[in-house]
Structure formats: C-alpha cells, structure tokens
Amino acid sequence: MAPRLIKALGAGLAVVLVAAGCGGDGGGGDEKESSGLTGVVLGTTDKPTSTDPAGAYDLPSWTIIYNVYQNLLKIPTTSVKPVGDAAEKCDFTDPTTYVCTLRDGLTFSNGDPLTSADVKFSFDRVVKINDPAGPSSLFANMKSIDATDPKTVTMHLDHADATWPSVLTTGAGAIVPSKVFPPDKKLDNSAAIGSGPYKISKYTDGQQVVFAPNEKYSGDDQLKNNSFILQYFDQASALKLAVEQGDVDVAYRGLAPSDLEALKSSNGVKVVEGNSTEIRYMVFQAGSAPFNNKAVRQAVAQVIDREAIAKNAYDGQVTPLYSMIPEGLDYRTDIFKEKFGAPDKAKAKAILDAAGVTTPVNATIWWTPSHYGPNAADEYAEVKRQLEESGLFKVELKSTEWQQYQTAFKGGQYPAWQLGWFPDFPDPDNYSAPFLDGKGGYYKNGYLNPKLTDLVATEQGSTDATKRGDAFAQIQQITAEDVPMVPIWQGKQLAAVRDGVTGVEDTFDPSFTFRFWLVGKSS
Numbered sequence: 428m429a430p431r432l433i434k435a436l437g438a439g440l441a442v443v444l445v446a447a448g449c450g451g452d453g454g455g456g457d458e459k460e461s462s463g464l465t466g467v468v469l470g471t472t473d474k475p476t477s478t479d480p481a482g483a484y485d486l487p488s489w490t491i492i493y494n495v496y497q498n499l500l501k502i503p504t505t506s507v508k509p510v511g512d513a514a515e516k517c518d519f520t521d522p523t524t525y526v527c528t529l530r531d532g533l534t535f536s537n538g539d540p541l542t543s544a545d546v547k548f549s550f551d552r553v554v555k556i557n558d559p560a561g562p563s564s565l566f567a568n569m570k571s572i573d574a575t576d577p578k579t580v581t582m583h584l585d586h587a588d589a590t591w592p593s594v595l596t597t598g599a600g601a602i603v604p605s606k607v608f609p610p611d612k613k614l615d616n617s618a619a620i621g622s623g624p625y626k627i628s629k630y631t632d633g634q635q636v637v638f639a640p641n642e643k644y645s646g647d648d649q650l651k652n653n654s655f656i657l658q659y660f661d662q663a664s665a666l667k668l669a670v671e672q673g674d675v676d677v678a679y680r681g682l683a684p685s686d687l688e689a690l691k692s693s694n695g696v697k698v699v700e701g702n703s704t705e706i707r708y709m710v711f712q713a714g715s716a717p718f719n720n721k722a723v724r725q726a727v728a729q730v731i732d733r734e735a736i737a738k739n740a741y742d743g744q745v746t747p748l749y750s751m752i753p754e755g756l757d758y759r760t761d762i763f764k765e766k767f768g769a770p771d772k773a774k775a776k777a778i779l780d781a782a783g784v785t786t787p788v789n790a791t792i793w794w795t796p797s798h799y800g801p802n803a804a805d806e807y808a809e810v811k812r813q814l815e816e817s818g819l820f821k822v823e824l825k826s827t828e829w830q831q832y833q834t835a836f837k838g839g840q841y842p843a844w845q846l847g848w849f850p851d852f853p854d855p856d857n858y859s860a861p862f863l864d865g866k867g868g869y870y871k872n873g874y875l876n877p878k879l880t881d882l883v884a885t886e887q888g889s890t891d892a893t894k895r896g897d898a899f900a901q902i903q904q905i906t907a908e909d910v911p912m913v914p915i916w917q918g919k920q921l922a923a924v925r926d927g928v929t930g931v932e933d934t935f936d937p938s939f940t941f942r943f944w945l946v947g948k949s950s
Contacts, residue, residue: 464651464653464947465652466656467676467943468656468677469656469657469675470674471657471659472800473681475636477560478491479603479608480492482558482613483560483598484564484598484599486849486939487680491657492598493598493941494624494944495619495627496601497533497621497623498512498513498595498596499514499602500517500592500596501940502852504942507937509596512646513529513546513602515528522584522587523588524581524584526582527580527595529577535604536621536622536642537607538643539604541602541622543578545604546574547572547573550566550572550582552609552611556612559837561599562598563599564861564869568594569584570584571583588888589887593853594851596852598851603620604620607620621641622645622646623641623644624943625943625944626638626640633659636656637654638654638657651944662801663682663801666682670923670925676948677922678690679923679941680800681801682800682921682923683802684741684742685742686923695926696924697924699932701932703918703937704753704755705847705917706748706914707745707748707845707918708847708912709913710843710846711724711872712873713873713911714873717789721909722778723788723790724910724911725767726775726778726784726820727814727820728907729775730772730775730820731770731915732813733747733749733916735813736916740802741802741805741916744919745916745919748916749761749914751859756937758896762907772816772819776818787815789823790814790821790822790823792811792823792843793826793841793844794806795826795827795832796826796828798829799847804826807824808824810822849939853936863906864880864883874911879905882902883902920935927948929948933945
C-alpha cells in the first residue's frame with residue numbers, strides 16, 4: 428500500500444508543479460509564482476459523488492464545487508450572512524422577487540464570459556435534471572428565473588422566503604458555462620469548468636483530484652497556495668499513516684477518534700479543531716411497518732442512550748444531540764431530553780403496551796460503512812445493543828456503500844437508517860425545511876404533517892426573531908412527539924495537519940465550506 432501511495436502522490440504533485448509553473452496565479456492575479464507559494468495535499472476518506480452541481484448534494488462534492496465555481500452569493504468566514512460573490516448586489520424587490528446584478532468582467536476558466544444567461548441556465552438545469560443525488564429540492568421555491576439583461580438575474584419565488592439568499596450560497600447555486608454543460612444531463616467529472624479560484628487539472632475517480640489556480644478568476648479570495656490536491660483513501664488507517672509519513676499535509680474527514688487522539692502525540696503533526704454543525708441521526712420509514720406506528724418510533728427514542736454512543740463509539744469526541752437543530756444555531760431547545768428524559772426501558776415498554784404493540788419488535792436498521800467514517804459501525808453496534816438489551820426490539824443491522832445507499836433510502840427500501848447532515852447554509856431552517864417540506868422530505872420517509880408545513884412557511888417568510896422563534900419551538904415540539912427521526916450526536920470539525928501548514932482552522936466555521944485558498948504551507 429505505502430509504495431503505491433507514494434508513487435501516486437508523486438505523480439499527482441508533478442502534474443500540479445507543471446501547472447503552477449505555467450504562470451498560474453492566486454486570486455485576482457495578485458499572487459505570482461515568485462511569491463514562494465507551494466502546493467498542499469489533503470487526504471480524506473470522504474469521496475465525492477459528482478463535480479457537476481446538478482448531481483451533487485453531499486459534502487465532499489460540494490467541497491470541490493465551492494472551490495471551482497462561483498455563486499451569486501457566498502458565506503464569508505466572518506459571518507453567517509451572505510455576501511456578494513459573482514453578484515455585485517442582490518435585493519428583494521418584493522417578497523417573492525429577488526434580483527441580482529452581476530459584477531463586471533466575470534470569466535470562466537476556459538475564457539468564456541459569465542453572464543446572466545449562464546446563471547439562468549445553471550439554475551434551470553438543476554431543476555430539469557432533477558438528479559436523485561442532486562440538490563434540485565433546494566430550488567423548490569423558485570417558480571422561474573429570468574436573464575433580464577446580460578448583468579441582471581431576476582428570480583420569482585412561489586412564496587416569501589427570507590432564507591433564499593442563503594440558498595443561493597449552496598452547491599445548488601454554482602454557476603456553470605452554458606456552452607460547456609449539457610442542459611439535460613450531467614457533465615463528466617473531469618470536464619468541470621467554473622469561474623472560481625481553482626480549476627481541475629486532473630481527476631481520477633475515487634483516487635485523486637488535482638487543482639491549479641484559475642488565472643481567469645476575478646473574485647476577492649486570495650490564494651495561499653499554488654496548487655491543491657485531494658487524495659482519497661479507502662481506509663482510515665492508511666490516511667493516518669499518510670499524514671504521519673508526510674505524504675499528505677492535512678488529514679480531514681475519515682480519521683477515527685482513536686487515530687486523532689494518537690496523532691496528538693505524533694512528531695510533526697498537530698490536531699486542530701473548530702466549531703461544527705454536523706449532526707448524525709436515525710430516520711424512520713413512517714410509511715411501512717414497524718415504524719409506521721408512532722409508538723414504536725417513540726419507544727426507540729426512549730431507549731437510545733446518546734451519552735453511551737458518544738463514549739463507546741466515538742471516545743467522547745462528539746456530543747449528545749437532543750434536537751435536529753444543533754448547538755450554535757438560534758432557537759434550538761433540548762426537546763428530546765425534555766420529552767423523554769433519561770433512557771428508560773420501563774417507559775419505553777409502557778409506550779408500546781399502551782399502543783398494543785407485541786414485543787420484541789423486529790427491526791432492520793441500515794448504515795453505510797465509509798461515507799460517515801470508520802466509527803459508523805461502532806455507533807450502530809451500540810444502537811443495536813441498546814435496543815436489544817431493553818428486551819423490546821430484535822435488531823438486524825445491514826449496510827451498503829453510499830452510492831447505492833442514498834438511492835435505496837430515497838426509494839423507500841429501508842425501515843430505519845443512519846444519516847448525517849452537514850448544513851447547506853447555517854440557519855435553523857436548514858435543519859427543518861429539508862425534512863418537513865410536506866412532500867416527504869429529503870429522504871422521502873413518508874412522514875407528512877400539514878402543521879409542520881405551515882410552520883416552515885411561517886419561519887421562512889419572516890425575518891422577525893420572535894415570530895421565527897415561536898415557529899421553531901413548535902417545529903421541535905411536534906417532531907419530538909411524532910419522532911420521524913431521532914437526533915443522536917453533534918460533532919466537531921477536526922483535522923490532523925503537518926507542521927508548517929496554516930489556515931485550516933480559519934476555514935472551520937458553521938457553513939462547512941472548506942476553502943482551499945486559505946490553506947498554506949511553508950516551502
């Protein structure tokens with residue numbers, strides 16, 4: 428393994444150094460080769476689905492997209508309020524009409540000008556392609572989009588939505604060139620072209636992505652490196668070895684908690700951390716047995732011991748979560764703790780007995796082995812242990828890899844299953860609306876509640892803190908009563924970095940935007 432890894436990294440680095448030597452510059456053309464910038468290699472086990480914005484709704488894909496494409500708006504490192512990116516300004520002209528004016532001189536990396544027609548094309552194709560693994564659901568509120576003139580984009584919404592500017596900062600809002608991308612199908616991963624700080628110079632599926640500076644980029648972000656490589660690993664152990672040996676500069680997403688703990692004392696390596704709104708939860712298929720019975724879902728919520736999961740599966744590196752809205756965002760309450768209290772087998776049995784449910788309840792629970800890291804297996808072994816020790820459940824665990832997994836759960840094939848959520852944008856709406864939209868939610872679990880649909884419309888349509896706070900309080904109360912999902916834990920952003928690497932902690936914020944351009948390395 429190690430010799431092949433080093434050879435692959437060496438080949439990739441050679442490609443990057445050639446690209447950097449061709450005069451690639453940092454953001455806006457200010458950082459030249461003579462500045463002494465060098466390349467950075469980031470290792471991860473978290474593999475992308477697509478580099479095409481129409482086919483990607485996962486963190487590793489969006490990590491690529493945020494660095495290759497521009498959006499109308501973006502989330503800065505210093506705030507959760509959107510600011511201009513490709514747009515010079517954006518405003519609501521009425522509650523359902525949002526207008527953006529583009530900056531001058533926008534150009535894709537292939538030299539094509541970026542105009543309002545490209546923005547309209549990009550948004551329309553996300554909706555038209557409607558890829559099962561894509562983000563079209565984020566545009567559910569967009570009735571239409573017009574290229575009013577070459578610099579002006581007008582979006583017409585179905586209903587008032589104060590979160591719309593934040594939606595435009597997501598991977599769904601990435602702008603692609605209409606002359607390159609097909610209107611009705613995804614583009615090949617290696618052919619991606621954008622107007623962001625970087626361009627893809629090499630793409631090897633499942634192994635490596637090599638990025639070079641985009642010399643056509645005219646935005647505000649200044650690059651602190653002259654190249655960037657994403658190196659993908661199948662096993663956390665190989666990733667740990669690679670950062671210890673210096674084959675990668677940063678190990679991010681995929682290391683086991685025990686690996687991170689060991690790396691704290693490793694020579695030449697330090698572990699950095701930052702705030703995170705990443706959550707893990709379990710979803711129930713409310714349209715089929717046994718979880719079509721609310722009492723069964725409530726009994727699971729009554730038995731689950733989050734403290735034990737955090738300790739036994741993650742060495743205490745995650746914290747128990749008692750609401751789908753994580754700590755760090757407005758309006759959250761520990762509603763599941765308030766309703767169910769401490770884990771209690773007797774209370775769970777009473778819930779099932781009152782509903783006439785015969786025990787033990789046979790339950791199949793699915794999890795995915797690599798997408799959520801090496802400790803997912805430990806987490807669901809602990810879930811199985813807790814449920815079966817209650818005497819109320821007989822659990823069968825099943826697993827499959829992410830590509831098949833996400834198609835299957837959205838197709839209603841799983842009775843209960845593991846999921847994680849990384850924010851599309853840092854607002855409590857993003858931990859409510861995607862799951863409670865009145866159409867079965869992101870995961871199509873058959874749970875519909877008209878009251879929740881109304882409450883989501885209320886919080887989306889208002890900027891008044893009191894009105895939104897009341898709506899989110901009710902949303903959390905209803906979900907704790909109906910239990911369409913069970914929140915389990917909230918994580919941190921953690922990375923192991925080699926000495927001399929800077930800027931990783933600067934990109935750790937609630938938006939989960941890993942900004943390659945902030946990361947530098949001493950020569």
